[in-house]
Amino acid sequence: MKILLIFILHLISGGAAGIDVIGFPGGRVTISCNYDDYGRAKTHICKMKTQTECEYITVIKYEQCNTWIQKDRFDIINDCSRALTVTIRQLSSEDAGTYQCGEVGRWSHQFNLQVIRDPCCLGPRTVFGHLGETFTISCSYPEQFERHSKYFYKLDGHRIPTMIDTTETQRGRFSISDDRSSKVVSVRISDVREDDGGVYYCAVLSGGDSVSYYSLYTETQLQVTEKSTTGTPDSTNTIIVCVCVALLLLLIGGLISPAVCDYEEIKDRKPQSDSKSTPRYAAVQPPTISSDPLNSVYATARHPTVPSDPPNPVYATAQLPTIPSDPLNSVYATAQHPTVPSDPPNLVYATAQLPTIPSDPLNSVYATAQHPTVPSDPPNLVYATVELPTMPSDPPNPVYATVQ
Structure with a gap:
């Protein structure tokens, strides 16, 4: 229950118009009411309702000297020697107004609390x-x-x-x-x-x-x-970027290196010892590399494993694309091979999958004909499927073998 105190201000010794106290919403103010003459009577802090009416916040007895008294958001203490101190916490606009502190019949002071938003x-x-x-x-x-x-x-x-x-x-x-x-x-x-x-x-x-x-x-x-102790986001990002760049460089290196080794110029080969036999040609399908001669031919190496072949054989797969500058029915072989340690670097081979005939010259070139067997022929006869395109540089009726 609120207790109302009636004052006749001009009769109170030490009465004053008061000073402005500035506070801010959510902050706090600590006000000291200073005095020289303490008569051991009750001290108080109150808020003025009218010019003559003051509503008590608390009254402090002499026995409560140097003891903190808490009332809602108000903390009050009287040291009983020189000051009555009040702290108002969590200020709001409702706290604004005129307050009075003092000892009844002996002294009193006023202050005007302003709560300013800034x-x-x-x-x-x-x-x-x-x-x-x-x-x-x-x-x-x-x-x-x-x-x-x-x-x-x-x-x-x-x-x-x-x-x-x-x-x-x-x-x-x-x-x-x-x-x-x-x-x-x-x-x-x-x-x-x-x-x-x-x-x-x-x-x-x-x-x-x-x-x-x-x-x-x-x-x-x-x-x-x-x-x-953990890395900052910046250092973590830096590490991630460095790792990604390193992996990208390794990947690019792995993609470029084989390509440089696999593209080699291959000249058309003719039989060296059997000059009277029918000419045979093997051409490869090339990509375009701007630094190479105009009609360079490249072979792409590939090598499956055939158990009966030598450890590092090289095979040629016949393909028949069209290159505008070549004769009409040229045959191309896409060379696919591993590296033979004893050969010069980047050498490209096209090895025909043929048996060896002892009576033929050493470097004869064969084409394995994929034909059905004619019952009346000898058991191991080899056939060549002939095609008759026209090449200006060959004899009038050359025979060509389609390499597979």
Whole structure:
């Protein structure tokens, strides 16, 4: 139940018009009502309803000296020697108004609390610092506080001890600077420790002899953590990019190297010893490489394994594409081969899959004819399927063998 106190202000000794106390939504103010003459009577803090009516917030007895009394968002203490102090937490616009503090019949002071909304002071925030590092907490302040001394407090229960203020630049591990041009006060904490974590306030001191106050306008929750040992996102991304580039280079190298080795120029071959026999031609289907001669012929190496063949044989698969500059019915063989260690580098072979006839010259070239067997012929007769295209440089009626 609210208790109303009726005052006739002009009869109270020490009555005054009061000073303006400035606070901000979500912040707090700590007001000290200073006095010299304490008569051990009850002291009080109340909010004026009218010019003569004041609503008690609390009344403090002499026996409660130096004891914190909490009433809703109000914390009050009387040291019974020089000051009655009241702190209002979590300020709101409803807290604005005129207050009175004093001792009945002996002294009283008034102050006008203004709760101002300003972009500089928009409520609590949380920041993170790492053990052993230096961390800076910065607070903007309103223009009306530009010439005031700035303070940096740490909340400790009902107490709010001063860590440092702008009357000095260094106090232990704390240093402070005030940039009045940008209206920012900054506090640096070096060698951050675990017990540095907690709630801090930036504040100003203002007022006069009878009433003075601290306006705590920015609340900062500092959380102290171990320094992360994992890589930062930038370093992780750098490692990933390096690995990707390395893999890409290896892949490109693997694709280019075989291609350089596989494309070799192959000249059309004719039989060397059997000059009277029918000419036989084998041509390969080439890709186009700008640095090679116009009609260079390339063979693409491939080598399946036939158990009865030598360890590294090379096979040629016959294909019949059309190259505009070649004769009408030229036969092409796509060479596919492994590397024989004893041969010169990048040598390309086209090996016919034929049996060896002892009576033929050493370097004869054969074409394996894929024909059905004629019952009346000898058991192992070999056939050649002849085709009769016309090549200007050959004898009038040459016979050609289609190589497979």
